[in-house]
Amino acid sequence: MPKEGLPFFPTDRVLSQDEIVLMIQNFADMGISKVRITGGEPLLRTDVVEIVRRIKAIDGIEDVSITTNGLFLGKLAADLKAAGLDRLNISLDTFKPDRYKKITRGGNIKQVLDGIAVASQLHFKKIKLNIVLIKGQNDDEVLDFLRYTKDHDVNVRFIEFMPIGNSLKAWQKEYVGLKNVFETAAENGLHYQPIELRGNGPSDNYQIEGYKGSFGLIHPISSKFCETCNRLRITADGYVKACLYWNEEIDIRKAIPDKVAFRQLIQKALDNKPLNHEMAMAETDRIIDKAPTWRHMSQIGG
Template sequence: MHKPVRNAWKFCRRHLSVGTQPKPVLSTKETLTDLFGRYHNYLRISLTERCNLRCQYCMPEEGVKLTEKPHLLTTDEVIKIARLFVKEGVDKIRLTGGEPTVRKDLPDIIYNLKQIEGLKTVAMTTNGLVLTKQLVALQKAGLDIVNVSLDTLVAEKYEKITRRKGWNRVMMGIDLALQLGYNPVKVNCVVMKDFNENEIVDFVRLTKDRSVDVRFIEYMPFTGNKWEVNKLIPYKSMLGMIQAEWPDFQPLKNAPNDTSKAWKVPGYKGQVGFITSMSEHFCGTCNRVRITADGNLKVCLFGNTEISLRDAIRSKCSDDDLTALISAAVKRKKKQHAETRKTPFMPNLTYHNSILSHLYSQKPFQYTQRMYCTKLTHTDDQGKVAMVDTGEKPETTRIAVATATVQLNSEITLLIRENLIKKGDVLTIAEIAGIMSAKNTSSIVPLCHNIPLSHVQVKAKLKEETCEVHITSSVRCDGKTGVEMEALVAASTAALTVYDMCKAVSKGIVIKEVKLLSKSGGKSGDYHAPEEIHVRDFNRKPTRNQWLPFVGPV
């Protein structure tokens, strides 16, 4: 089972004194807007990994190893994360699981969520087994919307697919929700070939006298269900079955971020929807992010990338640092979810001779001779260590760019590319560690001034052809002293974080070529590193604009 990074935050807390620098504040909406312009105002929070069913399409027969309770989010942590996201513009939260109703503090969580100013909707997705016992209390706590998962209208088939009894209780739970005024009650049905495709018409009939929104969900293959792609029935096939029974079956207007394509039989009380995750993905309008039960942020349900907000909170990170962490994750969201595989990726890897021969054929670097001033700036007239007095210096805009390279092997390179490093998303965590360290340089390097930074950006890029991670850090401030050390510390810490996250695969990782590329502003003037000491992949001396792709504060 994929486990996200956790040790990176321990590394940051061990080596950085978080909170000593003024934090740049991200504007609302900017935090949750990705590089494709998608604004995320919908948060799904998994409250537990436990479930009282064992559905075949989402859990292997032998079950799964559950996370120990101390590693799960507490009630207070759930509310803290919710408040943080609502502050950045989230107005809808859906509670999921596992099965959320197995969590005893569910009414308290719903009540406290409803007290958050700016949050419009609290919804819940449930298997419906205990709705008859709990729904009245949940409604009083403030629950706005109920989704019930139900894959069959036949009790015997329900017991087969869920490996449990309880179909009658689920149906009574749906009826109770309707009686309590939930309109519509959404019924989620995963359609599977050779199981329930012959019930599609029966589910549509369910909408005749009930205010239900039956939503047919395309089966999504993944490791837990053995990538059984042959069970998928695409949306258009389902639509054809229904139109054969109701030729006047008609589409309804959908909101821009709706995942469900809405349809209706004229005259029926309820409606039908299709969630086409596989045949016609809706990634282009996705406005959802997810928090797992153990506190990891997932910007895509179908992706492996996870970042631990739980560890950040327990490491006493400030709200501004948490916001920066969330923003970086959202910015790395891909254009669309990964394509399915018939078999999971197995890292049975060998070294690629072509890559190794390329690496070992490189000529050694040649450094140009430079003249250095014999007067050290961090000593006084008696040669004692002292900080530079900046009191009389003018304030100017100062920019510095540094770089570092991490030499990997082909195995680690492919694991990073496939996001299969067990600790999580290597590049994102390295970037976050670099940003945090830049803001705390004065706590790491004794003679550096504690200065407010107006911009920090760290980019980690995987170079597959040379099995390297190239890291570039750019730092800017308006002040009396430069930011060269902040840029170098950011690049170095990002490189160390790559090593920390990949060392379990190989201890032969090499960090090299940590250097200042350029700096501007200040009495000493501008500086650009000679071309001879640039990273070998650069064919020409980079300009300032090439290394300063400022797209807003981080």
């Protein structure tokens, strides 16, 4: 979130549990098999476990995952696993308690690490840690994250900082290319090999010799993956976004009970899905609404 915070949507503006489940049923009927619940922070929803359980029960849905900050994971991990949750992505941009508290404006990193420990005992298909590298904030911790994979069977994913909700000038000052990860590994004598991971999405993955876990690189800026992007995002208030970056979005909430109307709107979003985003190119002719999204990353998920 920005430092000044964001106004929260009133309850009636947010999709209800029944709307979410019916929407996913519609998507399943269209061939969608994977669902990721993001945020904001999804574990703040008091009905998140029931949402996972009901989505997982839908015929055709093969994989359900959650992206979370991990602060409530220790309390909910067992219930989420029992509800059918397959995979976890946990946002963790630093190991330093004071730095974590500053970045999250008050968060307690011990809660997150304890949550990871609890989840690790529950045998989820995969646990991933998401680290957005930012110059002067956490780029000095790359080695710490690489070494974390020695004794922890997790996939540590380094993500390039994206200019969403930030001025271009501010973003340029804080952007760090992911070649820094390879350079750090080489400087410290860490030998790694490329590996394949199921459900890795846009991540290129590697494993250091003798380590339990692995690390991945997600680089939407330096090595765009738009050509293979197969994702649609539904916002908490019921809009479909075909591209993370652009403002273009379609209100699908009223169409959720009508499968025909729903399919037509989703197809419209797919037809308008851009070939690329401005983060990686100057050509924007395919974009209908050429303004960058007004939503912050915390409002649309990763």
